[in-house]
Amino acid sequence: MTAHLKKAELHCHIEGAAPPELALRQARKYGIDTSNIIRDKAYVWEDFTSFVRCYDAVASLFRTEGDYALLAEAYLTELAEAGTIYSEIIVSPDHGNTIGLGADAYIEGLAAGMEAAKARTGIESRMLITGIRHLGPESVISTAEYAAMRRHPLVTGFNLAGEERMHSVAEFARAFDIVRDAGLGLTIHAGELSGAFSVRDALDHVRPARISHGVRAIDDAGLVKRLADEGVVLEVCPGSNISLKVFPDFASHPLRPLYDAGVRVTLNSDDPPFFHTSLVQEYEIAAHVMGFDDSEIDRMTRTAIESAFVDEPTRERLLSALHV
Numbered sequence: 001m002t003a004h005l006k007k008a009e010l011h012c013h014i015e016g017a018a019p020p021e022l023a024l025r026q027a028r029k030y031g032i033d034t035s036n037i038i039r040d041k042a043y044v045w046e047d048f049t050s051f052v053r054c055y056d057a058v059a060s061l062f063r064t065e066g067d068y069a070l071l072a073e074a075y076l077t078e079l080a081e082a083g084t085i086y087s088e089i090i091v092s093p094d095h096g097n098t099i100g101l102g103a104d105a106y107i108e109g110l111a112a113g114m115e116a117a118k119a120r121t122g123i124e125s126r127m128l129i130t131g132i133r134h135l136g137p138e139s140v141i142s143t144a145e146y147a148a149m150r151r152h153p154l155v156t157g158f159n160l161a162g163e164e165r166m167h168s169v170a171e172f173a174r175a176f177d178i179v180r181d182a183g184l185g186l187t188i189h190a191g192e193l194s195g196a197f198s199v200r201d202a203l204d205h206v207r208p209a210r211i212s213h214g215v216r217a218i219d220d221a222g223l224v225k226r227l228a229d230e231g232v233v234l235e236v237c238p239g240s241n242i243s244l245k246v247f248p249d250f251a252s253h254p255l256r257p258l259y260d261a262g263v264r265v266t267l268n269s270d271d272p273p274f275f276h277t278s279l280v281q282e283y284e285i286a287a288h289v290m291g292f293d294d295s296e297i298d299r300m301t302r303t304a305i306e307s308a309f310v311d312e313p314t315r316e317r318l319l320s321a322l323h324v
């Protein structure tokens with residue numbers, strides 16, 4: 001068991017983290033029938049198309065500032081109860097605008113939930129604003145400009161998510177320049193649904209401190225060495241990768257070879273209940289399926305804190321909490 005280990009997470013999309021019980025309560029509140037997306041307190045989907053449909057249906061159950069506060073508080077409290085001391089959630093102000101709530105109220109709602117969870121459990125958390133890749137470079141530039149305004153102190157980073165096979169990374173370089181100049185931490189989804197080349201493109205055009213996934217780098221030995229040499233951190237999400245068939249099974253997942261090659265890797269859950277996983281389960285799989293011992297798992301948690309998008313006093317405090 002990994003229950004005794006402290007945990008940290010850098011990569012989780014907040015709408016994708018909604019516990020099914022909370023989604024059911026929200027559905028009752030709004031009188032929505034969820035029988036086609038939630039069965040036996042689990043989300044139901046078969047392929048990428050029905051995954052997206054299910055994801056959007058669950059996201060649509062969160063409509064107000066208060067709903068987003070509930071969502072963040074529920075997820076972070078669940079993490080804290082499993083020994084998690086730090087969490088970064090990926091948030092989409094574009095989604096806040098799409099549902100008519102507005103970006104500011106969406107961020108404020110999430111922040112209220114984060115603060116409530118911290119008051120209750122002590123868990124530290126931050127928000128990473130994400131651009132949506134398939135909406136195109138112009139949309140991502142405007143999201144970057146919004147992020148650069150730093151409307152809330154808990155917003156400390158920027159990510160790029162969405163359909164990885166659309167547009168080249170170079171087209172988003174300007175958006176990343178805007179958020180880099182604003183002092184936000186940078187990470188980008190690459191090397192998940194697209195191959196090693198997308199990780200190389202991300203390093204060349206975005207120069208991020210971290211890469212979301214990046215696991216397909218394993219196909220290119222030179223690139224693995226570059227990641228290790230440059231100390232770029234990979235936010236690895238094994239359960240998500242197996243669920244989306246990026247790799248056929250955990251035995252062929254590259255977390256272990258990347259770790260052994262000296263790449264700085266971390267454990268993350270991505271969209272946990274959609275992939276029938278949780279951060280705890282990712283730690284369990286690392287320990288019992290991939291054969292990492294406690295000290296190796298602690299090293300991954302330490303890497304997450306070392307590469308967290310927080311101020312230095314917070315980082316020091318979190319690092320010392322790892323030993324308590």
Ligand SMILES: [Zn+2]
Binds near residue numbers: 011013
């Ligand atoms: Zn992701």
